[in-house]
Amino acid sequence: MERLHFEDFAPGEFAEYGDYAVTAAEIVEFARDFDPQPFHLDAIAARDTFAGGLIASGWHTACLLMRMNCEGFLNRSTSQGGPGVDELAWLKPVRPGDRLRVRRTTLSARASRSRPTLGLVAFAFEVLNQDGEIVMRQKNSVFFLRRSTAASP
């Protein structure tokens, strides 16, 4: 199947994908590596905090969105990575047993003036849980190869 190029993203379009079951073990594993605060590390210690129980690091949720994006579309695309993230908002806690999915909106697409082989596509992502609540919002852009000038397969 041909990979997705810059021209395949139309502003205004929606897509939904992902069904990721979050486990307590991976919440703790991520926290040990990158965000060792009590409410991310230990279900007992977390009970006495604002969280009322174990919750995932917000950075973990962002990393899980990245993974769902890879599996959902980026790994069948000409993605060249992104320059950063404009906005990231953590709206609801993510807890063990939650099932996460992604709703993606394409906001804009513009060809690069300085690099004619590339275009930059801006997306808004919402991460939803099994109850349909939005747990995280993120806005960021990704570089894709342009079809007309793409030399790679």
Add this chain to the structure above:
Amino acid sequence: MIGLYYEDHEIGETHALGSRLFTREAIVAFARRFDPQPFHLDEAAGAASLLGSLSASGWHTMSVCMRLFVDFIDAERAAAAALGEPAPPAGLGAGARDLRWIEPVRPGDVIRYSVRVESLRETRRPQWGRVGFVMTGVNQEARQALSCSLEALTPRRGA
């Protein structure tokens, strides 16, 4: 001291958070878990990409920044506890913006992280103030590799 309460902060104060070596093994292991794009996994794919070589996921470089920030605050809390000061509740991350991946981070790079207090705002809730931090990572050639603005709800003294 970064201070544990809203009132302890001053706009412009800057603190070194320490540095981290990004090994090939760590870069690839992180990418397999969270960002399995070819240029984060494989030298040849990295060389053929916009990044120009195998490079760390930006989420990896940012997650390490968070780790060093948490370690730094923990050390401040321990220092306060040693002086007999009760530790306030931890600040809560509300969100991030302007996360910029400026230079690729490659195997063997050492990123030195720092944090600067950028803004202080009161909130409607008397027990919390809103502190804006700017996190920065600089590589061994003194080139800025990443930056990010973070907002944290921070406890107020005497609230």
